Amino acid sequence: MISSSTFHVISTELVVGSFAMSGLCFLLYALCRYDLIKNKNLISITDNVAHFALMFGIIATPFAIFSGISASPGSGFSTPILVNKMFLSMTGLGLGLAALISRWKMCDSILTERKPMLIQTFSGMGASGLMLLTASAGGSFARGESLLDIFSLPYDMVILMPIAISAILLMLGLATTASALWKLLGRSTV
Amino acid sequence: MFRRIRILFVITILLSLSSFTQANPGGVGDGVFDMQCGGACHGDSSLNQTSSASISVQVEGSPYLDQPISISAVISGAQLSYSGDLGIFLLTDITGHSDTPADAQWDILSDSNGGTNNYVEGKLLTGQDNFSTSWTIKPTTLTTTTFYISIHHGGDDIPYFGISQGLEIEVLPIPDNLARLSSDFTPQTTRPLGEATTVSIETEDVSSVKVEWKVEGSSINTIIANYSSEGVWEFIAPASNQPSSIQWRAILEGEGPSQTTPWFTLVAQEPPFEVDETAVYIQSFALFIFVLGFILSIQLKFSKSKTEEKQWEQTEEVLQDSPPTTPPLPDGQLPPGWTMEQWQWYGHEYLEELKEGVQ
Numbered sequence: 001m002i003s004s005s006t007f008h009v010i011s012t013e014l015v016v017g018s019f020a021m022s023g024l025c026f027l028l029y030a031l032c033r034y035d036l037i038k039n040k041n042l043i044s045i046t047d048n049v050a051h052f053a054l055m056f057g058i059i060a061t062p063f064a065i066f067s068g069i070s071a072s073p074g075s076g077f078s079t080p081i082l083v084n085k086m087f088l089s090m091t092g093l094g095l096g097l098a099a100l101i102s103r104w105k106m107c108d109s110i111l112t113e114r115k116p117m118l119i120q121t122f123s124g125m126g127a128s129g130l131m132l133l134t135a136s137a138g139g140s141f142a143r144g145e146s147l148l149d150i151f152s153l154p155y156d157m158v159i160l161m162p163i164a165i166s167a168i169l170l171m172l173g174l175a176t177t178a179s180a181l182w183k184l185l186g187r188s189t190v
Numbered sequence: 191m192f193r194r195i196r197i198l199f200v201i202t203i204l205l206s207l208s209s210f211t212q213a214n215p216g217g218v219g220d221g222v223f224d225m226q227c228g229g230a231c232h233g234d235s236s237l238n239q240t241s242s243a244s245i246s247v248q249v250e251g252s253p254y255l256d257q258p259i260s261i262s263a264v265i266s267g268a269q270l271s272y273s274g275d276l277g278i279f280l281l282t283d284i285t286g287h288s289d290t291p292a293d294a295q296w297d298i299l300s301d302s303n304g305g306t307n308n309y310v311e312g313k314l315l316t317g318q319d320n321f322s323t324s325w326t327i328k329p330t331t332l333t334t335t336t337f338y339i340s341i342h343h344g345g346d347d348i349p350y351f352g353i354s355q356g357l358e359i360e361v362l363p364i365p366d367n368l369a370r371l372s373s374d375f376t377p378q379t380t381r382p383l384g385e386a387t388t389v390s391i392e393t394e395d396v397s398s399v400k401v402e403w404k405v406e407g408s409s410i411n412t413i414i415a416n417y418s419s420e421g422v423w424e425f426i427a428p429a430s431n432q433p434s435s436i437q438w439r440a441i442l443e444g445e446g447p448s449q450t451t452p453w454f455t456l457v458a459q460e461p462p463f464e465v466d467e468t469a470v471y472i473q474s475f476a477l478f479i480f481v482l483g484f485i486l487s488i489q490l491k492f493s494k495s496k497t498e499e500k501q502w503e504q505t506e507e508v509l510q511d512s513p514p515t516t517p518p519l520p521d522g523q524l525p526p527g528w529t530m531e532q533w534q535w536y537g538h539e540y541l542e543e544l545k546e547g548v549q
Contacts, residue, residue: 062201077465078219090474094481101482102489115492123485163469170476176483180490 004071011064016135018057019096023128025050030121047111050124051103057131058096065089068138080158081141085134092130099123105184218277220301223309225279225286225340225353238342241352243267245339249357251452254364256373258299258328260452261357263339266320269350270343274314277342280325281308282335284353291327294335299326304380304435304457326377326452329361367446369396372421377454382461387427389456391415395444399423403438415440430458517541 029046031037068085077083099120102110110116137155139146161169243265251259261280270276282296283289290308291298298306302323314321329335336356343350364370372392381387391399399415415423427436437453517537524533525540533540 077463077467077470079463080465083465083470086470086474087477090478091481094478095485098482098485098489101486106489106493109493110489113493116489119485119489119492158465160465160469161473163466163472166469166473166476169480170472173476173478173480173483176487177479178483180483180486183490184486 004067008064008067008071011060011067012135012138014060015057015064015131018053018060019092019128019131022050022053022057022096023125023132025053026121026124026128030118030125033117051100054096054100054124054127057127058093058100061089061093061096061131079141081137081155083158083160084155085137085141088130088134088137092127092134095123095130096127099127101181101184218311220303220305220307220310222290222292222307223279224289225281225284238349238351241267241341241343241350242269243341243343243350243352245341245352245354247337247339247354247357249359252449253329253359253361254368254370255329255332255361257364257370257449258326258375258377258452258454259359260324260326261337261339262322262324263354264320264322265339265341268319269345270314270321274316275311275343276314276321277309277311278321278323279309279338279340279342280327281338281340281353284338284340291325291337295331295333296327296329296335299328299377300379300455301325302435302455304455304459306379324453324455326454329359332361332363334358334360365447367395367444369442369444369446369449370394371440371442371451378456379454380457380459381427381430383433383458384429384431386429387456388424389427389438390418391423391425391440393421393423393442395446396421396423396442397444399425399443400441401425401438402441403427403436405434405436427456433457433459520544 025046028037028042029050032039032043032046065086068082077086102116102120102123106116110120133148133153136146136148136153140149140155244267246264248262248264249259250262251257253259263278263280265276265278280291280298281289282291282294292308298308301307301310302325303310303312308325310323312321312323336358338356339354341350341352370393372394375392378387378389391401393399400412401415402410402412404410413425415425418424423440425438427438430436435455435457437455439453440451442449442451516534518541519533519537520541524530528537528540
């Protein structure tokens with residue numbers, strides 16, 4: 001048996017690696033689609049790699065989050081950095097999962113039309129960016145320094161909404177997600 | 191679809207189990223706990239192994255009723271360096287329940303981390319071979335109590351547990367005119383960073399107070415406390431610009447026997463960060479589910495036109511369901527041994543073979 005902190009390191013390595021690969025592929029895909037890189041084979045390759053890496057990262061993310069909470073000293077949220085890590089990783093997870101479900105249920109159609117393709121690449125790259133930001137916050141917490149320190153990110157500031165507002169947002173999110181999934185799962189893909 | 195949901199459900203259950211049933215190698219934070227931490231420190235106490243660390247306990251001060259004494263412990267041993275994290279208990283019993291000092295009518299005035307807990311956590315720094323901690327406690331009844339120091343620590347993937355020999359303390363009645371601290375005196379244990387702190391000492395039968403203070407590892411400084419009001423004396427502790435602790439004790443003199451108090455700990459620290467964990471969890475899940483729903487909805491909206499066009503496209507289904515066109519019968523009747531249904535599906539192959547045979 002390994003300790004929570006070791007398991008957290010392993011799972012975060014997997015998450016960060018997968019999301020970094022996914023984000024890079026989403027970027028290359030967008031560049032190919034706008035003919036900034038003229039390589040037709042790359043479109044198909046980056047599409048596949050981006051979404052499979054995203055899927056792997058999403059599977060590893062809950063393990064990283066729960067082992068991180070378990071490994072932190074005292075209560076799970078003893079510093080503002082840990083609270084911000086939770087917010088960033090959960091938002092990134094939402095973006096990533098949305099990108100993956102869209103690609104799975106809408107197939108190629110979201111990549112052939114301009115606006116859905118832009119939203120898809122934004123979601124994928126956004127998820128990667130947020131996960132890398134989470135990893136940077138983890139570095140600041142564990143070692144007191146991170147590569148992104150040059151941006152002086154306000155990790156010590158927590159924007160915590162009142163529970164009532166969060167609950168409304170949660171209900172709204174649940175309703176929107178349920179409605180979207182109902183339409184996606186119920187409609188013909190012929 | 192339901193198979194996927196079942197897999198997701200099983201993964202969720204496994205995740206929950208992995209996080210809730212294990213020990214807490216990161217610690218649980220200081221608190222008032224019984225010997226097994228209520229099961230919270232090491233998930234299952236039956237898995238504990240005996241620690242090889244040595245624990246030495248020392249008492250400082252005279253155990254008079256309502257007068258503080260100090261109990262200090264030094265824990266050492268190579269096994270501690272595995273993880274460095276250490277949980278230390280001050281107990282009054284080893285039965286596993288009703289074993290905190292409060293259960294034996296003792297109040298904890300301060301611990302070495304600036305709190306008033308019987309369980310404190312510490313970390314053995316690299317290069318250190320022992321860890322020291324102390325509690326200032328006072329008896330509230332005339333009683334005899336046996337104190338124990340117990341430790342929890344990890345190492346080599348095994349939770350370890352250790353307990354010291356008992357140390358019996360008999361509480362004595364206060365002698366006449368004893369220069370002493372007031373029975374309701376509670377020492378200040380924490381203070382903010384960067385500010386000099388005025389510390390008040392409430393006394394009885396005292397005519398002068400001398401204070402000794404020290405920062406760990408440095409020499410003792412002595413100052414005379416100023417008389418403030420009836421029985422109250424004050425001295426100023428210098429400001430600390432970084433988290434640290436100073437220890438101080440008072441030498442009380444009066445008409446009766448003089449007395450030296452135990453060492454009290456005054457910790458300078460940042461105000462602890464506190465957050466409502468429920469609010470954090472709800473906001474996290476709200477952000478997750480809202481972002482998910484929002485992106486899916488706008489994807490649906492923008493890819494709608496194309497999918498609607500396709501929604502009524504059923505050519506393939508129609509082609510699949512329609513029976514094939516029946517080929518014309520040779521000479522107006524079925525070949526011998528054929529049924530009409532067979533002819534409907536395979537008749538054209540028969541006609542092609544017949545045509546090739548003629549050619």
